[in-house]
Amino acid sequence: MYNNYETLVCEQKKMKIYNNVLDMIGNTPMVHLRTGIPDNGLTACVKLEYYNPTGSLKDRMSYHIIKTAMAEGKLKKGDTVIDNSSGNTGSAMALVALQMGLKAVVTTPIKTSKEKIDLMKSYGAEVIVTPEVDVHDDPKGFFAVARRLAKEKGYFDLDQYDSQLNVEAHYNTTGPEIWRDTEGKITHFVAGIGTGGTFSGVARYLKEMNPKIKTIAVDPEGSVFTDYILEGKDVPGHSYKIEGIGSDVITKAMHKDMVDEVITVSDKDAFLRAREITINEGLSIGGSSGAVAVAMEKASAYLNEGHVMVGIFGDAGIRYLSKYFNDDWMYKQGFLE
Numbered sequence: 001m002y003n004n005y006e007t008l009v010c011e012q013k014k015m016k017i018y019n020n021v022l023d024m025i026g027n028t029p030m031v032h033l034r035t036g037i038p039d040n041g042l043t044a045c046v047k048l049e050y051y052n053p054t055g056s057l058k059d060r061m062s063y064h065i066i067k068t069a070m071a072e073g074k075l076k077k078g079d080t081v082i083d084n085s086s087g088n089t090g091s092a093m094a095l096v097a098l099q100m101g102l103k104a105v106v107t108t109p110i111k112t113s114k115e116k117i118d119l120m121k122s123y124g125a126e127v128i129v130t131p132e133v134d135v136h137d138d139p140k141g142f143f144a145v146a147r148r149l150a151k152e153k154g155y156f157d158l159d160q161y162d163s164q165l166n167v168e169a170h171y172n173t174t175g176p177e178i179w180r181d182t183e184g185k186i187t188h189f190v191a192g193i194g195t196g197g198t199f200s201g202v203a204r205y206l207k208e209m210n211p212k213i214k215t216i217a218v219d220p221e222g223s224v225f226t227d228y229i230l231e232g233k234d235v236p237g238h239s240y241k242i243e244g245i246g247s248d249v250i251t252k253a254m255h256k257d258m259v260d261e262v263i264t265v266s267d268k269d270a271f272l273r274a275r276e277i278t279i280n281e282g283l284s285i286g287g288s289s290g291a292v293a294v295a296m297e298k299a300s301a302y303l304n305e306g307h308v309m310v311g312i313f314g315d316a317g318i319r320y321l322s323k324y325f326n327d328d329w330m331y332k333q334g335f336l337e
């Protein structure tokens with residue numbers, strides 16, 4: 001039934017002993033995606049970023065930013081790095097910082113689940129929980145507190161939202177891996193946009209390799225990016241439940257000139273698709289990956305044989321067991337009837 005998938009040669013992973021956990025960042029596997037994809041010769045596959053050591057794509061940029069700052073003498077052993085995070089960046093930054101002889105401080109909003117706070121702590125982060133605020137740069141909020149502490153205490157600010165090293169991490173690693181693993185056959189690239197770093201870095205690399213490659217950005221309903229990309233306007237957004245993608249501010253890691261198309265996905269569609277893929281294909285994925293899968297289905301309406309579409313699955317479902325993998329939570333939100 002899926003004989004078109006044989007067009008991509010799957011090379012058996014060779015046995016290898018890594019020197020340390022940081023060497024295990026990147027080189028994540030890709031797998032064919034079936035749910036929602038027509039059986040018309042189109043090849044659709046997803047890159048499973050939850051195979052990174054802390055379970056998300058944020059390991060890549062944390063490692064690249066910290067390694068570069070140390071090489072440039074901006075950070076030395078014993079120093080402290082800080083960023084605001086609702087989970088994935090906090091764990092990634094703490095893992096990298098501690099392995100490189102640094103300390104990590106994370107600010108996180110009170111709504112962050114206990115599991116995620118405990119996970120960040122388990123990697124050695126000092127976690128500062130801040131009150132919920134309506135305005136992004138409210139001085140009490142997790143964003144402003146991180147910036148203030150960086151200034152006052154001389155902490156190194158990871159600054160993932162605006163750092164071009166965030167983009168470069170994906171230009172240097174995620175993009176080349178996709179090109180290599182599809183043997184240069186990729187025609188369409190699909191990824192969620194949170195800071196924009198993953199999308200911008202991968203898209204830039206792929207377009208340099210083949211300018212005909214089309215890039216599709218995935219944004220949750222309520223995020224400010226869609227209006228910004230389509231009309232260049234900074235229109236206030238509204239809240240949404242998908243974690244990891246979307247934003248309430250325009251970021252400098254988001255290079256809108258790299259976007260060919262933007263697809264907006266609702267919380268409900270993303271969560272239901274994440275659950276469906278976990279059951280159908282045994283890939284336990286986060287809500288942002290569900291959103292990417294919905295966008296891949298929409299994009300596949302005009303794709304067929306000869307097209308190779310690659311999506312990014314940013315993290316795993318295990319982080320969300322008390323949310324959209326929980327039926328009560330889904331009923332309460334009105335996402336299940």
Ligand SMILES: Cc1ncc(COP(=O)(O)O)c(C=O)c1O
Nearest residue numbers: 192194195196197198244288314
């Ligand atoms: C869990 C998660 N976090 C973040 C992102 C977005 O990454 P970035 O901040 O690089 O835009 C994604 C993208 O798919 C994701 O799945």
